[in-house]
Amino acid sequence: MGERIALIGAGAMGGAIGARFLETGNSLTVFDLDEARVAALVAKGAVSAPSAAAASKEADFVITSLNASRIVELAAFGKDGIADGAKPGTVIIDMSSIEPDATRKFAKMASDKGLAWVDSPLSGGAPKALIGQLTLMAGGEAADVERAHIALRHVASNYTHMGPSGAGQTTKLINQVLCGLGFLAVAEATQLALDAGVDAAKIPQALKGGRADSALLQEYLPRFAEKDYRRTGRIDNMVKDLNAVNDLARQTGTSMPMTALCAEIHRMLTAAGLGGEDQAAVMEYFKGAKEDFGA
Numbered sequence: 034m035g036e037r038i039a040l041i042g043a044g045a046m047g048g049a050i051g052a053r054f055l056e057t058g059n060s061l062t063v064f065d066l067d068e069a070r071v072a073a074l075v076a077k078g079a080v081s082a083p084s085a086a087a088a089s090k091e092a093d094f095v096i097t098s099l100n101a102s103r104i105v106e107l108a109a110f111g112k113d114g115i116a117d118g119a120k121p122g123t124v125i126i127d128m129s130s131i132e133p134d135a136t137r138k139f140a141k142m143a144s145d146k147g148l149a150w151v152d153s154p155l156s157g158g159a160p161k162a163l164i165g166q167l168t169l170m171a172g173g174e175a176a177d178v179e180r181a182h183i184a185l186r187h188v189a190s191n192y193t194h195m196g197p198s199g200a201g202q203t204t205k206l207i208n209q210v211l212c213g214l215g216f217l218a219v220a221e222a223t224q225l226a227l228d229a230g231v232d233a234a235k236i237p238q239a240l241k242g243g244r245a246d247s248a249l250l251q252e253y254l255p256r257f258a259e260k261d262y263r264r265t266g267r268i269d270n271m272v273k274d275l276n277a278v279n280d281l282a283r284q285t286g287t288s289m290p291m292t293a294l295c296a297e298i299h300r301m302l303t304a305a306g307l308g309g310e311d312q313a314a315v316m317e318y319f320k321g322a323k324e325d326f327g328a
Contacts, residue, residue: 035059036184039092041085041108041115042129043070045264047098049159050128050188052077057165057187064088085109086118094184095119097127101273102135110142121147126181128169130154130270132277133199133206140173140198149177152198153185154205156212158265166190170208172201206281209274213295215249216271216315223257224319233258256313268315269308272299 035058040051043065051074054061061079064087065071071081082088085108089095095115099105105127109115115125125148127136136152143150151173161167168191171178178194185192195204226233237251255261275296282289298318307314 036187037091037093038184039063039082039085039088039095039115040074040079040098041065041088041095042098042100043067043074044098044100045159045266046128046155046162047096048073049162050096050098051079053162053165053188054184055079059184059187062088062092084113084118085115086113089115089119089123092119092123094181095123095125096184097125097129099129100270101129102131105129105131105135106139109139116143116146116148119148122149124149124151124177124180124184126151126153126185128153128155130205130209130274130277131202133202133281136172136202137199149174149180150198151177151181152201153181153192154201155189156205156208160265162188169193170195170201170204172196172198172203174198203281206274206278209271210278210289210292210295212249213271213275213299214291215247216253216312217295217298217318219249219253220257220315220319223254223316227258253313257316260313260316262311262314264311266312267308268299268310268312269303271312272296272303272308275299 037060038054040047040061040063043051043063048070051061051063055078062082063071063074063079064082064085075081097105097108099108125143140150151171153169153171156168157166165188167189169185169189171194182192195201223233226236234255237254240246278292279296302315302318307317
């Protein structure tokens with residue numbers, strides 16, 4: 034018998050997480066304002082709920098996969114939100130990527146209502162969710178993080194308790210620094226290969242196992258070379274995360290010049306109308322550097 038899980042937010046990421054929960058034999062109730070997203074999971078065996086409160090009523094675990102802290106707050110504590118329906122002791126697992134300060138605030142609000150809150154943002158995207166190989170970084174009380182793993186083991190192969198509430202979200206911001214800079218480095222190198230007449234398709238194999246090798250290189254250099262922009266993530270989501278990184282850097286007094294430049298390039302891409310495109314579309318910046326980008 035699987036777990037009783039409620040899913041609030043069934044977008045590209047939440048939909049993949051929900052599909053994996055169903056595939057691994059769990060009971061899933063889902064709520065999203067987009068009826069088409071809900072219908073896609075219902076077709077796979079989920080049950081639709083009319084509100085976050087209704088979805089949470091019988092769940093032992095409530096998963097949120099949403100786009101911003103204000104949306105998480107509304108879904109969890111607003112009218113007909115999770116807190117209005119969840120039974121005492123329910124573990125709310127926020128898999129959104131939001132600010133650490135907001136997470137700490139929500140954890141306190143949940144605790145005041147007799148609920149547990151675990152921040153567990155992810156790395157790996159929808160493709161890894163579908164095969165249960167997400168990397169998750171968790172924040173919260175140790176006992177709550179351990180309980181959350183009962184559900185999250187179905188979607189993750191790497192699950193690490195990073196510390197108290199907000200520590201998971203802080204670790205995700207560090208992840209985004211590395212990913213944001215990594216995407217730009219691989220895209221820039223790909224453009225140089227193309228301009229220099231090197232067969233870019235051979236580079237991942239040529240560099241495999243060397244110091245320059247990485248998951249980003251292996252997955253994205255072929256996509257960059259082919260201009261394959263099938264969406265698995267969004268440039269404007271990276272902007273959101275890098276803005277949060279810059280806010281945290283100001284709070285901590287950390288100098289991050291490369292990250293600031295990375296954020297600015299992503300903002301330029303968004304301003305040029307590419308915010309809704311996959312991260313692979315950062316190639317347009319380097320291509321455009323030779324073609325009067327943004328004109």
